[in-house]
Amino acid sequence: MSGSEVDPGDDVHPGKPVIVDRYTVGARINHWITAVSLVLLALSGLALFTPGLFFLTGLFGGGQMTRFIHPWIGVVLFISFLGLFIRFFRLNLWERTDIVWMTRLRDVLAGDENKLPEVGKYNAGQKMVFWSMSLLILVLITSGIVIWDQYFGNYFTIEQKRIAVLVHSATAIIAICVWIVHVYAAIWVRGTIGAMTRGKVTGGWAWRHHRRWLKELVSGKH
């Protein structure tokens, strides 16, 4: 299927309106495990990041429990995200038309998508979220292990831990910002959230936002 703009499981059902299958049940479950882990990690991480948010440790059963559970949720997130990475990376590979999309961000933000090149399953913004999250999570798990003193305290020097803790918090802040972009885009572009809940979008949504993907799905049906 190399070069193809569709994933296995993507399908189109003609009707009024047209219904398009965008995410399989496996992909959706995988996504929501990742999503819940990321939110819990952000809350427990911010609790330890700044004294003003230390009260958030109450959500996890106190300071000791927060310190204990945060790295384990990180492990869950890492494995879960690895699943998403394997599922999604092929159609997130960068293409030449993505640069055009990025340079016309003004039209994107105004919602004038007709002025932009036709988009495959993912647009350049979604690809940026995908690749930055992949990189950030890799940095977070690596630096996180260096400061996971309960199990790895003896394997690293104090200076390495100081660097790791600074890198870990800076990277986490960036990841939270990327997450805000991701969630906002899903809310702003109406009809998107259904893709990750029921797995389906309408034909109009696919036509408007991912026309090349829709066209290939339709032409692929014999």
Add this chain to the structure above:
Amino acid sequence: MFPPIPNPTTGPIAAKFGEQDLKRRSASSITPAAPRQAEVAKLIDVSKCIGCKACQVACLEWNNLTEEVGINVGVYDNPHDLTANTWTLMRYTEYENAETGNLEWLIRKDGCMHCEDPGCLKACPSPGAIVQYTNGIVDFDHDKCIGCGYCIKGCPFNIPRLSKVDQKAYKCSLCSDRVAVGQGPACQKACPTQAIVFGTKEEMKQWADHRIKDLKARGFKNAGLYDPPGVGGTHVMYVLQHADKPQIYAGLPSNPAISPLVEIWKGVSKYVGLAAIGAFAAIGFLHHAVAGANRVTEEDEENAERLTEGQS
């Protein structure tokens, strides 16, 4: 001889300092107590130490700690490093003095230095888990400790240790409980040669001057006091025969200070980080308010229907 601290009475004595005498409290903003208590200090005179480890034993005894039986690897240091139970440790160095041709046995009692600007306290994320009293003692409150190990990253002297039993951080308390009732720390009480003395910081500095003069008269021309200004001075000070080379005393840092990485992590990164998160959220709200939702139109649906016509 420095006048020894008299034994206490057997009757109850009210604590001389407590919660009301805090100067700093981790992860909290507090108003420091107005009348500052006289700063206390422990003075460790390395030139007088005979390496008997009475201080180590007294520390275990007073603080009700038990160290595991270790393994002899052919050095005097026992245990091999500070642990959650060993809050003070004699570190032995055989130093060949090139100038005199003498072999000098330098024995340094390692442990918390009770910095005036404590890196552990700065790094601690748990409100009140680390406190500094106005007399200079830096103490851990283990009920509030969450075991994150941030104090280890903050400390410029590599002192706090995480317990494998309860996952909490431990270090010398300068026997704050003993000092509160007018006693010196247990190690000082046990020291047979007055290599450890305890009193106000002023008294200790004067006593150190007297000792340094004596050492200089004996040919140790670089003898001096170790009270490093990079951490605002310490409430545990050393008299060193070679104060120009503190690193020969089992790696005593020559100019300790809180790491700039820790300063950035605990300083500017908080404001920049939270501001960035706030800005991203604010831009989202603003964009939605100005641009409105991006909705699929009837026309889009019709286009999709036309595209799929004849496919059912």
